[in-house]
Amino acid sequence: MPTLINVRLISRNRRIADPVRRCISTSRSPQPPAFVFDIDGVLLRGETVLEPTRNAFRILHGENVFNRKIPYIFLTNGGGVSEETRCTNLSKQLGFNVPINRYIQSHTILKSVVHRFHDKHVLVLGGRGNTLKSVANSYGFRKVYTPLDILAWNHAIYPFYDLTEQEKLTHRTYKDLSKVKFHAILVFHDPRNWGLDIQVMCDILRGNGSLAEPTSDSSANDVEVIFCNPDLLWKNEWEGPRLGQGGFRKAWEGVWSNVKMGQKDPVVTRFGKPTKETYRFAAEILREVGNELDIELRVGSNDDLGKFGRSASNIYMIGDNPESDIAGANLAWWNSILVHTGVYNPRHRSSLPRSKTPTFEAKDVEEAVRLAIHEEIKFAH
Secondary structure, three states, X not given: OOEEOOOOOOOOOOOOOOHHHHEEOOOOOOOOOEEEEOOEOOOEEOOEEOHHHHHHHHHHOOOOOOOOOOOEEEEOOOOOOOHHHHHHHHXXXXXXXXXXXXXXXXXXXXXXXXXXXXXXXXXXXXXXXXXXXXXXXXXXXXXXXXXHHHHHHOHHHOOOOOOOHHHHHHOOOOOOHHHOOEEEEEEOOOOOOHHHHHHHHHHHHHOOOOOOOOOOOOOOOOOEEEEOOOOOEEOOOOOOOEEOHHHHHHHHHHHHHHHOOOOOOOEEEEOOOOOHHHHHHHHHHHHHHHHHOOOOOOOOOOOOOOOOOOOOOOEEEEEOOHHHHHHHHHHOOOEEEEEOOOOOOHHXXXXXXXXXXXXXXXXXXXXXXXXXXXXXXXHHO
């Protein structure tokens, strides 16, 4: 029986028209595919588990033609709590244990930049109360502040919000934050008070890291701003999509462009789907899972852009958002499957640009998993 062997495509923008080109006959059986799952709109809608999800994971856990477990990970632009907390909740929802090493949320990738800021002052945005401050500490960031910490220090910085009694208890009152030099603003998750957070961000950036006063030196800005989720929209139980962290970024950019008063723009780094950095990070995690199951993964080429259609990779990204899930998978040279249970409306198919056009479409996650397995078997023959 033939098995699949990775054939590297050399020419740019080249499509695989003949599946035989990526197959070499041997006596071994083909390897199963590997899967990367978005969560909201694919497996869940809000807190509700979509019915096809349970059947999909029964297939992945052994009820398949390979009679073995198939590698998969979760890759979401969600976040707001620790990976441990999220995996505990997801395990209860899905009905099986979700290991932490298979779960990547929007801010997990910040573990890869801790070495640059672990001993420097950073501002963390998003989440409830001090939750993400604790998460940042667990990643290795030692000097972490939130906008509520700054508001507790000096209410005049944003007089339109009064701390609750609980927030007064949980947010430390610092003596003089005007002497603190911030080196980074880390937008972990969707901010809950856009006005406060944008005000504090602009104050720090206008002061080149200081809350004391705007700097007169417009030649440099030493503060790096990192956004972990570019999603403008996401889907929950509400009929229409909701604004996400991408909406907050657009709001901040609009305000900053009008209040920077000649100050140089900061370095802005973007993580999350569809950025190449997040997909590279995910590929390494998935490769480790594949090794655990003795399954070789063909990741594809990150150097050749512009090829959409059947991929030389045996990785399948299953998502509901063309802007993040599909665009990122296409850029990474993975196969992409767009499901119809979330953000995407199939009536808008003709409006998708080429970069966001999926390799395949499926009505739900179960159909997507079955389709991918069928494709790998078909192309092995």
